[in-house]
Amino acid sequence: MGSVKVQCLVAVLVAMVLVADGAVSCNSVFSYLGPCVPYLRGGGKVPTACCGGIKSVNGMAKTTPDRRAVCGCLKQAVAGISGINYSLAQGLPKACGVSIPYTLSPSTDCSKIK
Ligand SMILES: *[C@@H]1O[C@H](CO)[C@@H](O)[C@H](O)[C@H]1NC(C)=O
Numbered sequence: 001m002g003s004v005k006v007q008c009l010v011a012v013l014v015a016m017v018l019v020a021d022g023a024v025s026c027n028s029v030f031s032y033l034g035p036c037v038p039y040l041r042g043g044g045k046v047p048t049a050c051c052g053g054i055k056s057v058n059g060m061a062k063t064t065p066d067r068r069a070v071c072g073c074l075k076q077a078v079a080g081i082s083g084i085n086y087s088l089a090q091g092l093p094k095a096c097g098v099s100i101p102y103t104l105s106p107s108t109d110c111s112k113i114k
Pocket of ligand 1: 043085086087088
């Protein structure tokens with residue numbers, strides 16, 4: 001598998017994040033969650049970079065529309081990454097000491113978030 005390709009993709013995502021201003025973009029949520037993927041698949045110790053990412057994502061959710069947008073991105077991420085263990089995903093914010101008022105699952109109803 002091409003890790004060079006992955007690195008290019010990450011670089012592109014980071015560039016997009018730098019360009020995006022203000023409004024929540026799923027690309028930035030995805031890039032923050034990148035370090036979490038091995039944990040979400042296999043468990044073990046939560047990577048420090050993953051918790052940092054979760055905290056950053058949580059920090060983007062300041063208003064109701066932002067929280068709904070972040071929720072939609074998280075839902076998309078959880079649904080889009082193959083092999084994710086949903087029980088690990090649901091426990092992840094807590095493992096990082098972050099409280100997110102909904103569960104990370106593909107069936108989360110983001111429109112109910114206030
Ligand atoms: C998900 O992770 C939990 C906790 O590590 C584990 O007990 C469970 O077997 C895992 N489930 C799957 C489907 O891998």
